[in-house]
Amino acid sequence: MDIRDIPLTTIDGETTTLADYTDRVVMVVNVASKCGLTPQYEKLEALQREYGDRGFTVLGFPCNQFAGQEPGDGDDIKEFCSMTYGVTFPLMEKVKVNGRNRHPLYEALTKVTDAAGKAGRVKWNFEKFVVQPGGRVQRFRPTTQPDDPAVIAAIEAGLAEAKAA
Template identity: 50%
Template sequence: MSIYDYAAKTLTGQDVSLADYRGQVILIVNTASKCGFTPQFEGLEALYRAYKDKGLVILGFPCNQFGAQEPGDAEEIASFCSLTYDVTFPMLAKIEVNGPSAHPLYAFLKKQQKGVLGTEGIKWNFTKFLVDRDGAVVERFPPTTKPEDLKVAVESLL
């Protein structure tokens, strides 16, 4: 299995295959609208705008598993991201990232790049996974890593 074997739904309910992003550098982030890390949307959007023409795509996956900080439905999430942070990178449908109902993509990501002390579970919103142009999950960043601190890692893969 590779990252390209997975699919998700957009906020509007359309199916999207990660194979559509083959050849691009992908940053996958579980997001939330009412979190202390929510201002990272601004940095993620800046990173996306700076590097999208060089082959970076950011995929946001809303998740309500941490402190119920993403309570909205798809329309509310889309509106919040657009109106508050002018997000233009793809936002996918709300998913779970931990537990028995975790999205298969996240089960894969967590096995490929473990967290602190080898743990797999996502600890909080805005955990980030960096995927190279060949679909290999090369790095995992904790929520405290700011998007602007990812520039060197992203540039090295572009």
Template identity: 55%
Template sequence: MTTDSSNGGAAPQGSPLEVEIGALQGGSADLGQYAGRAVLVVNVASRCGLTPQYAGLEKLHERYADQGFTVLGVPCNQFMGQEPGSAGEIAQFCSATYGVTFPMTEKVEVNGAGRHPLYARLTGFADAGGHSGDVRWNFEKFLIGRDGEVVARFSPQTEPDAPELVAAVEAQLG
């Protein structure tokens, strides 16, 4: 695993699916339930120029769910306050506006001293352009393979139906 100086040294070892995180509406998100599945973890926001990606993420989730794939939305308010809502407001917005059915976690920080342990494990992985470390913006995507390890990272501008993202998901399902 690569070194990530933004979290004080080497990235924590172990699968991101071993991390405890709350569900959006309370209780545990129980990431362990996704063991053996491919999971696309995306930090999401309701008031961002990239928010329409929710529609594509839902289509991706629906298309591959029966083959062992899950999109996991992780609300974050660290980028210009673009996810200010309560858990109920976030859930209502996602459902009513984009028909989101994929699971969502509690709102967390993805960067800085308050970075959630999930992102401490994800951000050590570099994307195809070599970027590792801090999440750059809302809708940055991390693909966890069926083996529980991060296998790909995509920039916030990479659309959910981008050929390289779809190919990476399909490679994990094949």
């Protein structure tokens, strides 16, 4: 199954897929509200605002698998993201990104290698996967900031690909 066909559920309970974003560059990120990396929300939102009109979107996937750092329900998560970081990008329902019950999207994404050539488990909150309109995926580990030059280059390359298509 193409990753764009995997069913996703928004934080509001609506069904979607990455196919709904076929013409966009999508950054899939597992997020958490009580993590040392949580301030990355600010940079994720800045990317959304800077590139959203050009065909980019962040999709946040709350996850409570890392030290219980996303304990709230959907309403708690939405309120925190909105009030604390002004998040406007779509949030999905809380998912598992590792283990036997991991979400099928993450089952596929964890097969993607990072810049060091390593695939496998999501290491921590805020691991980023940039999905290009053509389906190519680039992986960035949690401590890589959303505005890192390599991430920006991946976004820009995807936007150029989408524009050329």
